[in-house]
Amino acid sequence: MGQILETFKGKEWKERQIQVISDRVFDRVKSDTDSANLTFEELYIAVLLVYNDLNKRLPGPHFDPPTKEEIKNLIQECDVNLDGELNREEFRKFMRRITKDTFVSVSQGLIVALAVAPTVALLTKRSTENVPGIGKVVQKLPNSVYASLVTVAIVAVQQGAERS
Known part of the structure; x- marks a missing residue:
């Protein structure tokens, strides 16, 4: 529950998470080579690793990684020194760009689950008072x-809708 509430701290939390994830993946992919930069093939493997982690750890729907064409376009935007490869700082910028929509989607789902559902x-x-059998039970339950x-019921319905 603490991690869920921490997501409401805002941009700093998101930036810290992206930095931790990107550094871990960068180090994992670069451990096999001597170069300090990621080539396109290594970058594609890194993107797949990141999306694998995101899909394991984040609530909500399955997130598909960007296509190779989208990655090529993003490399051109994030490659500051124009060498065709990404260093650690360029990789962080790249990670921010590809995960932006993912964090927005998860945040919206958390807002619905944690704020809107209990309010509704x-x-x-009170409207359940006149429902036979259920009304009396509902009224006896603490708010x-x-x-x-x-x-819990709304979250279960959301997850069921996402799977179908």
């Missing part, structure tokens, strides 16, 4: 328990 649950609790149950 509490606002609709926090009811909001949690509705939030």
